[in-house]
Amino acid sequence: MTVPTQTSPQPGPATANDVVLTVDRLNVMYQVDNPVHAVKDVSLTLRRGEILGLAGESGCGKTTLAYAINRLHKPPAEVTSGSITFHDRGGRDIDLLALENEELRAFRWSKLSMVFQGAMNALNPVISIRAQLEDVLTTHEPKMSKQQRRERCAEVLRLVGVDPARMNSFPHEFSGGMRQRVMIAMALLLDPQVIIMDEPTTALDVVVQRGILQEILRLRDELGYAVIFITHDLPLLLELSDRIAVMLKGEVVEYATAEQIYRLPAHPYTRRLLDSFPSLTGDRGAFLRTGESSARDHATEPDPTKGKRP
Numbered sequence: 001m002t003v004p005t006q007t008s009p010q011p012g013p014a015t016a017n018d019v020v021l022t023v024d025r026l027n028v029m030y031q032v033d034n035p036v037h038a039v040k041d042v043s044l045t046l047r048r049g050e051i052l053g054l055a056g057e058s059g060c061g062k063t064t065l066a067y068a069i070n071r072l073h074k075p076p077a078e079v080t081s082g083s084i085t086f087h088d089r090g091g092r093d094i095d096l097l098a099l100e101n102e103e104l105r106a107f108r109w110s111k112l113s114m115v116f117q118g119a120m121n122a123l124n125p126v127i128s129i130r131a132q133l134e135d136v137l138t139t140h141e142p143k144m145s146k147q148q149r150r151e152r153c154a155e156v157l158r159l160v161g162v163d164p165a166r167m168n169s170f171p172h173e174f175s176g177g178m179r180q181r182v183m184i185a186m187a188l189l190l191d192p193q194v195i196i197m198d199e200p201t202t203a204l205d206v207v208v209q210r211g212i213l214q215e216i217l218r219l220r221d222e223l224g225y226a227v228i229f230i231t232h233d234l235p236l237l238l239e240l241s242d243r244i245a246v247m248l249k250g251e252v253v254e255y256a257t258a259e260q261i262y263r264l265p266a267h268p269y270t271r272r273l274l275d276s277f278p279s280l281t282g283d284r285g286a287f288l289r290t291g292e293s294s295a296r297d298h299a300t301e302p303d304p305t306k307g308k309r310p
C-alpha cells in the first residue's frame with residue numbers, strides 16, 4: 001500500500017463537460033416525531049471517471065445521501081431542498097429530483113447504478129445468475145435479442161473476473177466475493193456513467209476485498225465511469241479515491257483530494273478521523289507514508305493504487 005501520489009483532479013472549478021453529477025445544497029430530513037436532519041446543505045460535484053470517496057462515522061448521513069442521489073429514499077426520508085443534476089454524456093442535464101416513475105426506472109441502472117452494502121445477499125437464491133443478469137437487460141433493452149443478451153451477460157462477467165461458463169449457476173454455488181463480483185457485473189450491464197458503491201466490500205476478507213477494488217479501478221480506467229465510494233474505512237478511501245468528502249452529522253466538513261486529506265487535513269474532525277486509524281499515523285503505518293511495505297504485504301495484498309490514473 002502507498003500513500004496516494006497521483007495527480008488527482010483538484011476541487012474547484014471544472015469545465016461543464018468534466019462534470020457528470022452536481023449535488024447542490026441538498027437537505028434530507030427524516031420526518032419522524034423528532035425530525036432528523038440527516039443531510040445538511042451538501043454540495044458536491046462528481047467528475048467523469050472520478051472516484052469520489054464519502055467518509056464519515058456511522059450515522060453521519062452517507063447512505064441517506066447516496067439513496068437521495070439515486071432517488072431511492074422513501075418516507076419518512078424527504079428531500080426538503082436543493083438539487084441533484086445529472087449531466088448526460090450527450091449534453092442533456094437531467095433534474096433527478098423531478099424524474100417521474102417511468103423516467104426514473106429508465107434512468108436507474110442505465111445512467112447511474114448502485115452496489116449496496118451486502119448486495120451479494122440481494123441475489124435471488126432460486127434464480128440462476130444468468131437469469132438475474134438477463135432480467136435487467138430484458139427490462140431496459142427490450143429490443144436486444146436473446147443471443148445479444150447472453151453475450152452481454154458473458155461480457156460483464158468476464159470483466160469482473162467471473163467465468164461466464166458458470167453463468168447457469170445459482171448464487172449459493174458462488175463464494176461471497178464472487179457474488180459481490182456478480183453484483184458489480186450487474187451494475188455495469190448497461191454501461192452507466194456513475195456507480196454508487198456503499199460499503200461494497202465490507203463483508204469480505206481483506207485479500208478478496210483488495211482484489212475486487214483493483215478490478216473497480218481497472219474497469220474505471222477501461223470504461224470511464226465515475227464512482228461515489230462510501231465507507232467508514234478512511235485508509236481504504238485514501239488509496240482508492242481521487243477526492244474525498246468527509247461528512248460529520250450530515251454536513252460535508254472537508255472536501256479535497258485524497259492527497260490533501262492525508263497530508264494536510266484542514267478540519268479538526270478529519271484529523272481526528274485520521275488519528276483514529278493508528279496504521280495511518282502511528283509507527284505501524286510507516287509504509288503508508290514511505291510507500292514501503294513488507295514482503296508479506298506484497299505477497300498477500302494486491303496494490304489497489306496501481307490502477308489509479310496518472
Ligand SMILES: Nc1ncnc2c1ncn2[C@@H]1O[C@H](COP(=O)(O)OP(=O)(O)OP(=O)(O)O)[C@@H](O)[C@H]1O
Binds near residue numbers: 056
Ligand atoms: N428511517 C429513519 N428514520 C429516522 N432517522 C433515520 C432513519 N434512517 C436513518 N436515520 C438517521 O439519519 C442519520 C443518517 O443515517 P445514515 O444511515 O444515512 O448514516 P450512515 O453514515 O450511512 O451510517 P452507516 O455507516 O452506519 O450506514 C442517522 O442519524 C440515522 O439515525
